[in-house]
Amino acid sequence: MSKKSLPKITLITFLIFGSIVTLLPVLIVFRTSFQYPRDIISGKLFFSPTFYNYISTFTSYKFGRLMINSMVSASGTTVIVLAVASLAGFSLGKFHWSKWFVSLILAALLLIQMLPPVVFAGPFYLITRQLGIYDTPLALIMAYLVLQLPLSVLILRQFAMAVPNEILEAAHIDGASNQTIFSSVSLPLMMPGIATAGLLSFVFSWNDFMFAVSLTSTTRAMTIPVGIANFSQDFQVLYGNISVAAAFAAIPGFLMVLFAQRYVTRGLTIGAIKG
Amino acid sequence: MRHRNLHRWIDDNFKFIALAPIILVLVILVLMPVGRLFSTSFSEVKFVSGGLLFNPIGFENYRNAFKDAVAARALLNTTLLAIISVSVEVVIAVVLALSVGYIKRGNTFFRTIFIFPMLLPPIAIGVMWLMIYDFNYGVLNSVLAFLGMKGPAWLASNSLAFPSIIVVDIWHWTSFVFLIVLAGVETLPHELSESGRIDGATEFQIVRKIQLPILRPIIMTAIVTRTIFAFKVYEQIYLLTDGGPGNRTEVISSYIMRVYFNENRMGYASALSVLTLIFIAVLVFAFNQLQKRVFVEKGGE
Numbered sequence: 001m002s003k004k005s006l007p008k009i010t011l012i013t014f015l016i017f018g019s020i021v022t023l024l025p026v027l028i029v030f031r032t033s034f035q036y037p038r039d040i041i042s043g044k045l046f047f048s049p050t051f052y053n054y055i056s057t058f059t060s061y062k063f064g065r066l067m068i069n070s071m072v073s074a075s076g077t078t079v080i081v082l083a084v085a086s087l088a089g090f091s092l093g094k095f096h097w098s099k100w101f102v103s104l105i106l107a108a109l110l111l112i113q114m115l116p117p118v119v120f121a122g123p124f125y126l127i128t129r130q131l132g133i134y135d136t137p138l139a140l141i142m143a144y145l146v147l148q149l150p151l152s153v154l155i156l157r158q159f160a161m162a163v164p165n166e167i168l169e170a171a172h173i174d175g176a177s178n179q180t181i182f183s184s185v186s187l188p189l190m191m192p193g194i195a196t197a198g199l200l201s202f203v204f205s206w207n208d209f210m211f212a213v214s215l216t217s218t219t220r221a222m223t224i225p226v227g228i229a230n231f232s233q234d235f236q237v238l239y240g241n242i243s244v245a246a247a248f249a250a251i252p253g254f255l256m257v258l259f260a261q262r263y264v265t266r267g268l269t270i271g272a273i274k275g
Numbered sequence: 276m277r278h279r280n281l282h283r284w285i286d287d288n289f290k291f292i293a294l295a296p297i298i299l300v301l302v303i304l305v306l307m308p309v310g311r312l313f314s315t316s317f318s319e320v321k322f323v324s325g326g327l328l329f330n331p332i333g334f335e336n337y338r339n340a341f342k343d344a345v346a347a348r349a350l351l352n353t354t355l356l357a358i359i360s361v362s363v364e365v366v367i368a369v370v371l372a373l374s375v376g377y378i379k380r381g382n383t384f385f386r387t388i389f390i391f392p393m394l395l396p397p398i399a400i401g402v403m404w405l406m407i408y409d410f411n412y413g414v415l416n417s418v419l420a421f422l423g424m425k426g427p428a429w430l431a432s433n434s435l436a437f438p439s440i441i442v443v444d445i446w447h448w449t450s451f452v453f454l455i456v457l458a459g460v461e462t463l464p465h466e467l468s469e470s471g472r473i474d475g476a477t478e479f480q481i482v483r484k485i486q487l488p489i490l491r492p493i494i495m496t497a498i499v500t501r502t503i504f505a506f507k508v509y510e511q512i513y514l515l516t517d518g519g520p521g522n523r524t525e526v527i528s529s530y531i532m533r534v535y536f537n538e539n540r541m542g543y544a545s546a547l548s549v550l551t552l553i554f555i556a557v558l559v560f561a562f563n564q565l566q567k568r569v570f571v572e573k574g575g576e
Binding site: 012084094109110114116225252253269 | 278282283285286289290291292293294297300301307308309312313315367371374375377378381387389391392395396397398399400404406407409411412414448450451454457458478493497503504506507509510513514527528532535536541544545549550551552556557559
């Protein structure tokens with residue numbers, strides 16, 4: 001008995017230590033967001049909490065507008081990604097394609113997913129300028145499609161493949177067309193996949209900084225991560241405001257790990273292993 | 276009648292119609308920028324009134340790239356960061372995943388915490404560590420001051436800046452490796468470990484001789500994916516050190532972004548991007564081959 005319980009205590013100690021290391025940086029930012037600037041500087045352990053930073057972030061820095069922009073570009077991306085990827089996933093997963101063609105598509109998607117986004121930043125800057133959509137949510141959506149579609153197609157192809165052929169065949173025999181089978185039979189069964197791809201697309205678009213900083217320049221389209229970077233100036237960091245902004249930026253990821261964890265796990269495992 | 280024909284036509288060609296959007300996106304949103312990247316990489320871009328002037332200069336940008344000491348430094352730093360971070364991440368993640376798999380109660384609680392960092396905006400992670408590393412007000416130096424020591428300027432120090440960045444990267448990405456490895460741990464057959472226990476094997480032997488060999492392919496996958504992802508590192512460096520001090524934390528992405536958007540040398544930055552693209556493509560191909568071999572070996576058993 002004692003031989004067995006000893007490693008267990010070691011493991012739990014180790015897990016608790018790991019949890020503290022993981023949570024501490026998050027808690028520090030959260031704590032700072034409720035401190036007056038003078039308390040941040042003092043470095044004292046105890047302080048009287050205040051909403052001062054929250055108020056000034058929203059009133060003096062147009063933070064509400066940045067939140068709307070983040071919301072618009074992330075949800076716009078998600079809607080288009082789901083439409084394109086569910087169709088592509090269904091086509092690749094349920095119809096007969098030659099093996100080399102499927103491998104070619106999958107290899108292309110994989111490569112795009114692996115490329116550092118920086119290779120797209122420059123050309124997208126030039127292209128969005130030319131199209132006159134620079135500094136609009138549309139420019140961001142365009143870029144995020146490239147980043148989010150590969151993983152979503154891989155995920156939805158897996159979920160389409162898991163739809164039992166018998167059900168589709170039965171619908172076919174009943175005289176349903178392929179488009180009806182897709183929308184009324186297959187899509188409802190692919191819902192967990194839609195949720196997985198949708199949530200991941202939303203969170204990763206919401207989190208992006210590189211394209212937001214290179215494709216926007218004003219509060220017309222600027223998103224939260226750029227706002228965060230702007231709170232850190234050359235010789236001074238506005239610690240109160242930056243921690244408020246960081247706390248808001250973390251909300252989608254936070255909600256996702258709390259309420260939709262199995263989707264995250266499932267989606268990213270498909271991306272890494274089946275890809 | 277015509278409407279019905281259309282319906283019929285869609286039905287007949289549905290597999291092509293359904294695939295058309297993704298093909299269009301790939302062609303327009305991927306090939307177009309990449310084409311643009313290639314063409315720009317052979318030019319010198321000048322700002323003239325009313326727009327940009329693309330002056331063809333042949334391979335000049337590429338010749339310069341191979342002589343560029345900062346670019347070499349950025350590539351070296353990124354590679355070092357990838358190797359060091361991924362090695363540490365894999366060790367921590369495997370131990371964490373095995374531990375979470377081993378305990379029955381509290382399983383979900385720990386899993387939630389360990390997955391969390393990956394879902395945070397990288398720039399917010401930068402903010403967290405800015406508050407830890409700050410020379411004057413940072414938590415780290417406050418703790419050191421409490422212990423009676425004077426803390427260094429972590430991010431401005433020649434010797435400490437790069438290790439400090441690596442710590443942030445490990446904090447951020449261990450979560451990803453953990454998630455992938457845990458997926459493998461959760462499918463470990465209990466019977467094998469159980470029969471090992473009956474035969475009198477210690478827990479440590481069971482992990483080393485039974486579980487790790489089964490997990491090897493999935494750990495390999497995690498290493499490969501994570502190593503390639505490590506070459507994307509950017510946001511935290513932008514916020515924490517911006518490549519400094521003196522290029523000591525410069526990485527591929529931070530250097531290309533600076534050359535393109537701050538120095539406005541678009542042609543040259545494009546050449547660097549093309550080289551990055553080729554480098555990563557080769558890496559992906561090489562790792563893919565390697566992985567195939569590992570899986571074939573595995574399948575042969």
